[in-house]
Amino acid sequence: MTPEQNDRLTRVGPGTPMGALMRRYWQPIAASVDVNERTPTKLIKILGEELVLYRNRSGGVGLIGPRCAHRNASLLYSVPEPNGVRCCYHGWLYDEKGVCIERPNEPKELANIVKIPSYPVQERGGLVFAYLGPEPVPLLPNWDVLAWPNVTRKISAAILPCNWLQCMENSLDPVHFEWLHRYYGTYEMLRQDPSRKLDEWNATTARRGKHHVKLGFELTSYGIIKRRLLDGEKESDDHWRMGHPILFPNVLRVGMYDWHGLHYRVPMDDVTTLHIMVDLDLPKPNTQAEPQDSVPAKYWPLYDENNQLIQTFSGPHEPYHVVVQDQVAWIAQGAISDRTNEKLAATDIGIAYYRKLLSQQMDLVEKGQDPMNVHRDADPDDCIVLPIENARYPGDGEGETGGPFKDYVPKKPDYERVLK
Numbered sequence: 001m002t003p004e005q006n007d008r009l010t011r012v013g014p015g016t017p018m019g020a021l022m023r024r025y026w027q028p029i030a031a032s033v034d035v036n037e038r039t040p041t042k043l044i045k046i047l048g049e050e051l052v053l054y055r056n057r058s059g060g061v062g063l064i065g066p067r068c069a070h071r072n073a074s075l076l077y078s079v080p081e082p083n084g085v086r087c088c089y090h091g092w093l094y095d096e097k098g099v100c101i102e103r104p105n106e107p108k109e110l111a112n113i114v115k116i117p118s119y120p121v122q123e124r125g126g127l128v129f130a131y132l133g134p135e136p137v138p139l140l141p142n143w144d145v146l147a148w149p150n151v152t153r154k155i156s157a158a159i160l161p162c163n164w165l166q167c168m169e170n171s172l173d174p175v176h177f178e179w180l181h182r183y184y185g186t187y188e189m190l191r192q193d194p195s196r197k198l199d200e201w202n203a204t205t206a207r208r209g210k211h212h213v214k215l216g217f218e219l220t221s222y223g224i225i226k227r228r229l230l231d232g233e234k235e236s237d238d239h240w241r242m243g244h245p246i247l248f249p250n251v252l253r254v255g256m257y258d259w260h261g262l263h264y265r266v267p268m269d270d271v272t273t274l275h276i277m278v279d280l281d282l283p284k285p286n287t288q289a290e291p292q293d294s295v296p297a298k299y300w301p302l303y304d305e306n307n308q309l310i311q312t313f314s315g316p317h318e319p320y321h322v323v324v325q326d327q328v329a330w331i332a333q334g335a336i337s338d339r340t341n342e343k344l345a346a347t348d349i350g351i352a353y354y355r356k357l358l359s360q361q362m363d364l365v366e367k368g369q370d371p372m373n374v375h376r377d378a379d380p381d382d383c384i385v386l387p388i389e390n391a392r393y394p395g396d397g398e399g400e401t402g403g404p405f406k407d408y409v410p411k412k413p414d415y416e417r418v419l420k
């Protein structure tokens with residue numbers, strides 16, 4: 001890969017082809033609970049642009065430019081009003097469209113003339129989503145994880161000092177599970193705590209890290225489904241038959257047993273990524289989940305007291321050791337991985353396929369067309385249910401998995417490779 005090709009795939013600032021592609025999608029920018037009565041404003045950075053997210057006194061959210069048009073005071077320091085936010089300095093009031101609807105001490109006839117940037121926002125599943133692209137504004141897809149009722153959700157997030165593509169390429173690379181999560185993960189678990197019992201780890205998460213013998217990648221309307229055949233498995237087994245999807249361009253759909261999640265890798269700028277995850281647990285069959293007034297959110301620290309990346313199996317990240325191991329791999333590749341010197345191998349067919357798809361979709365946007373997975377016509381209330389291997393779905397009984405995909409017979413993958 002040339003330096004120019006690497007730049008084209010990774011750089012996301014205003015005016016870049018990848019930035020233009022990313023702006024065609026609703027992107028999560030914060031947890032809903034991040035803007036509240038006590039802390040009504042939050043500085044946001046997305047795709048190289050600084051903005052202020054706020055919650056007004058009526059409970060609505062808005063996303064506007066970071067500075068007041070009057071004399072550039074930061075709107076991070078503003079007062080929420082029922083219909084917008086009021087600049088701390090001289091009281092100019094902005095609504096959610098960025099229009100200055102009130103300028104105290106100025107002639108009334110000049111109201112509604114001044115405007116600052118603004119973008120549409122909406123809340124779903126405990127996240128605030130923003131759309132930064134051209135009109136007409138597409139629909140926010142009603143993915144199952146955002147839409148299912150009677151579940152318990154939580155948000156987890158970390159701000160990573162690396163380019164977004166490192167995170168996403170990892171999702172097209174099934175074989176890393178065998179090494180990063182099973183081999184290195186087990187090593188790291190015992191290095192940190194030799195008394196740790198391996199049984200549970202081997203019986204659950206590490207079980208998915210068995211030797212890979214075949215990979216498959218299938219293009220769907222919303223992204224790529226990755227399939228893997230592990231040692232001793234048949235093609236009728238879930239890992240191959242159902243796999244799980246990457247939602248184009250920057251989301252991984254995950255799940256196992258009663259857990260389902262959407263993991264978004266949102267480019268804040270070229271070298272910073274908001275990894276924000278909404279995860280849910282299903283209640284036991286035929287029971288009700290505890291109602292949630294709001295979805296709790298937690299931002300993870302990255303470094304421990306020795307200034308090393310956290311990769312722990314104990315402490316606050318206990319359920320997330322897999323994600324934390326992934327984060328170590330992504331960050332350790334550097335701020336922007338130098339793809340000019342990499343040596344892609346047989347196991348990397350998913351990465352090559354994904355890069356090709358990104359490139360094709362950037363070309364479409366440059367021609368003024370919609371890229372894939374932009375939703376315009378669906379009923380916005382339609383829940384889009386996605387396939388996840390080895391997971392129970394709402395309506396499945398105890399021990400059942402697969403939901404609407406129980407009997408799904410996959411087509412031959414668009415790309416597949418038998419491994420040694």
Ligand code: FES
Nearest residue numbers: 068070071087090
């Ligand atoms: S700088 Fe905001 S009102 Fe004057």
Ligand SMILES: [Fe+2]
Nearest residue numbers: 177181322326
């Ligand atoms: Fe991983």
